[in-house]
Amino acid sequence: MTDARITVHTEAGIDRIEPELHGHFSEHLGRCIYDGIWHSQESDDEWFREDVVSLLDDLNMPVLRWPGGCFADDYHWEDGVGPREERPRRRNLFWSQDRSETPEEPNTFGTHEFLDLCERIGTEPYLATNVGSGDPQEAANWVEYTCYDGDTELADRRRENGREEPYEVRYWGLGNENWGCGGQMTPEQYAREYRRFATYVGSMDNLMLDHDLELIACGFQNHTWNRRFMEEIGNTNWGVEFPLDHLTLHHYYGRTMSVAEADEEKYDKFLIEALEMDEHIERIAAAIDAVATTRDIGVIIDEWGAWHTEAVAESGLEQPGTVIDALSAAAVLDVFNHHSDVLTMSNIAQTVNVLQCLVETEGDEAWARPTYRVFDLYAPHKGNEAVQTSIDTPTRDVDDNELSLVRASASVDDKGETYITVTNLDCRGTHTVEIDIEGAASASSDVDAAVLFEEQDPDLKVDANNADAFVAEDLDVTVESDTLTVELEPSTVAGISVQ
Ligand code: AHR
Structure with missing residues (x-):
């Protein structure tokens, strides 16, 4: 039957499914970087985990966001460049590293390590700058350090640190969850900060760089907030245009469900929550359209996935990998395809070991979770017309x-x-x-x-x-x-x- x-x-085309809708997010949180992508916190040598890198390589990830998350708005990129043994050990305000519960960051893995990883696995990097506790100068300097080919002190410093050619970083996020861990800002306050940062970061690509930058503002899953942000963004007396290419939101689901205690009824509720993605996309797109009538601003789902009660800060947000989570990913990727006319990127959280990771490690072993298989199965959609x-x-x-x-x-x-x-x-x-x-x-x-x-x-x-x-x-x-x-x-x- x-x-x-x-x-x-x-014959009823929606739009191109940007390959970036299958993007990923990695943060200095728990065992995502150390023990996940990189062997340990203390190593002096290049020490990527080759087993993980090979799994990530096979995935053909289109884009990878780094270094946070909440971590981004307390991160100062200069701590993570130069000889590894001279890099400062800093607090990690929000997260423990590995499972030690020690909220400290050794800075062993920094800008070069991240960008080299992206080149190795053919992934576009997406850097999230510090708006909450940083300033526009620091953010613009990061662009100059990584991407400028001229004779400045910062470009020379990159060369001294081992990289002659500039990196090509197109995606720059200005802040993360600035309504929360990124500074507890009102939408109006963040919009003003965004304008200030975008003025300096966005000016970099006019004369200095060979490639365009795409600037990304961090929105909220509260759409009144998004609407107020957009209204204030356009509220300049002089009509000066500044770059705003994408507005993001984060959607985590399943936060009251324990994987260990789940049953069929709870699965159904969990899937309903995952599918709220559909409405979020419609509502954030509407908030943009209501204000930005003359501009094309894409929607990014910057962080998404299952977050269960097992994933607490003390355990580095680790939770078991299961088929039910993978099914939710399949359902959400279908939703993304339906909204390919407004979506420009989405990044599942997080790449290795944390939340709905695709790859998990334990000791010397690394393996693909069921969600990894879903991304593989959905890969033929990438670049097609939905x-x-x-x-x-x-x-x-x-x-x-x-x-x-x-x-x-x-x-x-x-x-x-x-x-x-x-x-x-x-x-x-x-x-x-x-x-x-x-x-x-x-x-x-x-x-x-x-x-x-x-x-x-x-x-x-x-x-x-x-x-x-x-x-x-x-x-x-x-x-x-x-x-x-x-x-x-x-x-x-x-x-x-x-x-
Ligand atoms: O992915 C874990 C955390 O979830 C991120 O740091 C933050 O942006 C979000 O609240």
């Missing part, structure tokens, strides 16, 4: 909400190949899904399909011993006239390409 039907409207889908799906009432149990998104590449991702969010039942691809599929179509998480417990903790069981497997697809039919077991996600 068919219980869900998806129609893919291949197209409209309509879905007739069974639903479940969850408190005052309705959870759509089968969800999907679709895109078309420049050769006309259609890629569809379909998620069965129902952890209790199998669903048979019929897919009609307008004008594209027929009995003679070349169809390839893969599925994740068949016969896996949604709450099983994934570790080094069982991680390989979560890779994609072939999925049977029946093609009859122009309809594809698949059967999706509980808590599974499929990727189907049709040529």
Whole structure:
């Protein structure tokens, strides 16, 4: 019996799915950097964890944000350049490093280490500057140090520190959560600070750099705040234009759910919370549009993902990696595809060991979590044109909400190949899904399909011993006239390409 039907409207394009929608975020928090990307806090030598770097390399990450998070607004970049043994040890106001509960930062991993990592894995760097406790001079100097090819003291210092050619850093964030850990600012106050910082940082690309900069303001998941920020941003008497290319928000979900104590009912609530992403994107885009009528400002979801009760500051925000989290990522990536007309980037939190990380380490072992597999399965969407889908799906009432149990998104590449991702969010039942691809599929179509998480417990903790069981497997697809039919077991996600 068919219980869900998806129609893919291949002629109804939404917009290009920017590859940056599959971006990542890494912070000096817990074991993300030390023990995650870099071997230890104290090493003098180049000491990337090659096992982690290789996993990240295979992911083809389009963009990586660093160094925070809350850490960014207490970070002074000059502490993290120059000979490692001379770098100062500083407080880390917000987070412990590794699991020691010691809130101190050795600065072993700094600007060069981060930018070299990005070059190694072919990722665009995104640096978050310090607005909360820093000043515009410090932020502009960071741009000059990293990106300027001239004869200034800062450019020379970069050369002395081992890097002759300037780095190419396009994305610059001005502050992080400045309504909270980044200075507890009102929207008006942050808008004024933003203008001040953007004036100096944004002026750098006129004469000094060979590439353009894209400046990013940090918004809030309170959309009145965003609207007030936007109103104040435009409130200059002289109409002077200054750069504001993207406005961000952070959406974490599942904060009252313990992974250890979860059950089917809690999963449904958790997924409803994850799907609030949809409304957040609509509302922040509306806040921008209401004010910025003559400007094109993109929406970035700068930090997102599952954050469960296990993830507390004392444990370095670590929590088990599970299929249910991975399913939420699939559902959210579908939401991103539907909003490809306004979204310019999104960064899941955080890359290694922290929150909904994709890669986890323990001692000498590193492995991919189920969420990593979802990013792999969704990779063919990157750079495609997202197209409209309509879905007739069974639903479940969850408190005052309705959870759509089968969800999907679709895109078309420049050769006309259609890629569809379909998620069965129902952890209790199998669903048979019929897919009609307008004008594209027929009995003679070349169809390839893969599925994740068949016969896996949604709450099983994934570790080094069982991680390989979560890779994609072939999925049977029946093609009859122009309809594809698949059967999706509980808590599974499929990727189907049709040529
Ligand atoms: O990702 C963990 C923290 O969550 C970040 O430092 C902060 O920006 C957010 O509140």
